[in-house]
Amino acid sequence: MATQASRAAGRLMISPAVILLLMWMIVPLGMTIYFSFLRYNLLIPGENPFVGLENYSYFFTDPNFWPSLVNTLFLVGGVLLITTVGGVLLALLLDQPMWGQGIVRILVIAPFFVMPTVSALVWKNMFMNPVNGVFAWIANVFGLPAFDFLAHAPLLSIILIVSWQWLPFATLILLTALQSLDSEQLEASEMDGAGPLARFFYIMVPHLSRAATVVILIQTIFLLSVFAEILVTTNGGPGNASTNLTYLVYSQSLLQYDVGLGSAGGIVAVILANIVAIFLMRMIGKNLET
Amino acid sequence: MARASTTQRKAVVTVCAWAVGLVIFFPILWTILTSFKSEVDAIAIPPKFLNFNWTLDNYHDVQERSRYFLHFMNSVIISLGSTILALIIAIPAAWSMAFVPGRRTKDILMWMLSTKMLPAVGVLVPIYLIFRDFGLLDTRTGLIIVLTMMNLPIVVWMLYTYFKEIPGEILEAARMDGATLSKEIIYILTPMAVPGIASTLLLNVILSWNEAFWTLNLTAANSAPLSAFIASYSSPEGLFYAKLSAASTMAIAPILILGWFSQKQLVRGLTFGAVK
The missing domain is CATH 1.10.3720.10 (MetI-like)
Structure with missing residues (x-):
């Protein structure tokens, strides 16, 4: 059906988007790679000599590098664990018949629409504050000493805050998947005498595994770049206790003005994200064919 | 018989789901409530849920x-x-x-x-x-x-x-x-x-x-x-x-x-x- 002319028109229509995205990707990324080979500090004027892999060796031997990598993995892993398990349980609960289902759904989804800076500040001040926070009051009611979350368990606190933000996303997607499950299949298995556990493990789990994989992969992409929550709660501290890779690169480039080192760190972050991206792309690509 | 148990089950599910939903929503609700308090009421211990002087001053x-x-x-x-x-x-x-x-x-x-x-x-x-x-x-x-x-x-x-x-x-x-x-x-x-x-x-x-x-x-x-x-x-x-x-x-x-x-x-x- 497509003629030569319409094909040419089609190409013309795609090209602005393609050219802009290509520029957006190649120019800055190319610059980052280039800077990562230079000794380049904004505080030290003068020429920026080529230093090969020096920035990379500095970055990998930086005493903050390994802690920040470990923190990144704990942050991503912790949030994934909480949101995926919580999301499955919540989706199963919300899928049951009940009164006011629509309202409960809205209540559960709402945190996803709260901007990261607001949710981090609200949790930090009104809940986790050891003097005036709600948690301190609850601890007090039970006769326990107040716990200073952000001072003594900064990473765990941030994991909690970020989980609260992403739990709705996992729930919503898993619930959507659950609702697309053929109810006749469930009824048939029930007639054949399958108990609730058998139905869950042999019918629901296989059906949900695809949606769960998508949830895990997409969340991982976003969670590798958690930034605002750390900036407004702990500034990466105390020490480096809650510094993740994104925050480390930010502090090296925009707080210490070390463009070369920050760029090397940025490239490391890109490589890390790409490892995850490959799996995600493969899944979505497969979906596109069907 | 079957009908009674489904209603009962629905009631239990409803209570559980509402409880979970309200816990998850609570930080947002708390933020909205606190925005209508005076600064003194906002940090009061024990926290004041609805029994405070509502005010629009903060806005x-x-x-x-x-x-x-x-x-x-x-x-x-x-x-x-x-x-x-x-x-x-x-x-x-x-x-x-x-x-x-x-x-x-x-x-x-x-x-x-x-x-x-x-x-x-x-x-x-x-x-x-x-x-x-x-x-x-x-x-x-x-x-x-x-x-x-x-x-x-x-x-x-x-x-x-x-x-x-x-x-x-x-x-x-x-x-x-x-x-x-x-x-x-x-x-x-x-x-x-x-x-x-x-x-x-x-x-x-x-x-x-x-x-x-x-x-x-x-x-x-x-x-x-x-x-x-x-x-x-x-x-x-x-x-x-x-x-x-x-x-x-x-x-x-x-x-x-x-x-x-x-x-x-x-x-x-x-x-x-x-x-x-």
């Missing part, structure tokens, strides 16, 4: 002490501007990929998606330097450009999945009946495409409104949208719970309302069509 004070309205308008202009710009670029692209797919259409789509996987921090340094050299730091224009590019892949993908659902036979039938290209676009395609475009617009306004990496790094006093402005409350001098709550409530209220309308689109948009 007044937030505007008085900072340029709240400016930041609010920045949010509106930046999120709408970047979304509309992205739509203008994406609609023709998604259109032609959906209706005149070529051999490389799939590759282009996948490649666009891959740009979204690029972590922002990987291009932070060059973008910051380019913005500094071109005088774009702390300008709305600069932020609109960045957010447009950030969201362009999602916009193209969402539109593509919506356009894909428009049956091609309708177009052929219209052509058979002698519709010209312009008539085809005005009378057939546009009405069918509008719902998809509207959903895409909605989701991307939400994403841009809440974006907090670029807004924090590229803006200061003048062009900061709410997501960056609220961060200024993290400094000790800004530790006023009631005012923080009022500023927060105003920042999240528009999006909470928009978000409730966009639950379905959210799934489709954020999973790139992998879950519908």
Whole structure:
């Protein structure tokens, strides 16, 4: 059906988007790679000599590098664990018949629409504050000493805050998947005498595994770049206790003005994200064919 | 007998679900309640739930002490501007990929998606330097450009999945009946495409409104949208719970309302069509 002319028109229509995205990707990324080979500090004027892999060796031997990598993995892993398990349980609960289902759904989804800076500040001040926070009051009611979350368990606190933000996303997607499950299949298995556990493990789990994989992969992409929550709660501290890779690169480039080192760190972050991206792309690509 | 047990079961489920829902929603509810308290009531121990003197002073004070309205308008202009710009670029692209797919259409789509996987921090340094050299730091224009590019892949993908659902036979039938290209676009395609475009617009306004990496790094006093402005409350001098709550409530209220309308689109948009 497509003629030569319409094909040419089609190409013309795609090209602005393609050219802009290509520029957006190649120019800055190319610059980052280039800077990562230079000794380049904004505080030290003068020429920026080529230093090969020096920035990379500095970055990998930086005493903050390994802690920040470990923190990144704990942050991503912790949030994934909480949101995926919580999301499955919540989706199963919300899928049951009940009164006011629509309202409960809205209540559960709402945190996803709260901007990261607001949710981090609200949790930090009104809940986790050891003097005036709600948690301190609850601890007090039970006769326990107040716990200073952000001072003594900064990473765990941030994991909690970020989980609260992403739990709705996992729930919503898993619930959507659950609702697309053929109810006749469930009824048939029930007639054949399958108990609730058998139905869950042999019918629901296989059906949900695809949606769960998508949830895990997409969340991982976003969670590798958690930034605002750390900036407004702990500034990466105390020490480096809650510094993740994104925050480390930010502090090296925009707080210490070390463009070369920050760029090397940025490239490391890109490589890390790409490892995850490959799996995600493969899944979505497969979906596109069907 | 069976009926009684289903009702009972439904009651139990309802109670559980409402309890869980209220716990999850509680931080938002608490923020909204606190925004109507005096600063003294806001930090009272034990906390005051409803038995406090309701006041609107905080909303007044937030505007008085900072340029709240400016930041609010920045949010509106930046999120709408970047979304509309992205739509203008994406609609023709998604259109032609959906209706005149070529051999490389799939590759282009996948490649666009891959740009979204690029972590922002990987291009932070060059973008910051380019913005500094071109005088774009702390300008709305600069932020609109960045957010447009950030969201362009999602916009193209969402539109593509919506356009894909428009049956091609309708177009052929219209052509058979002698519709010209312009008539085809005005009378057939546009009405069918509008719902998809509207959903895409909605989701991307939400994403841009809440974006907090670029807004924090590229803006200061003048062009900061709410997501960056609220961060200024993290400094000790800004530790006023009631005012923080009022500023927060105003920042999240528009999006909470928009978000409730966009639950379905959210799934489709954020999973790139992998879950519908």
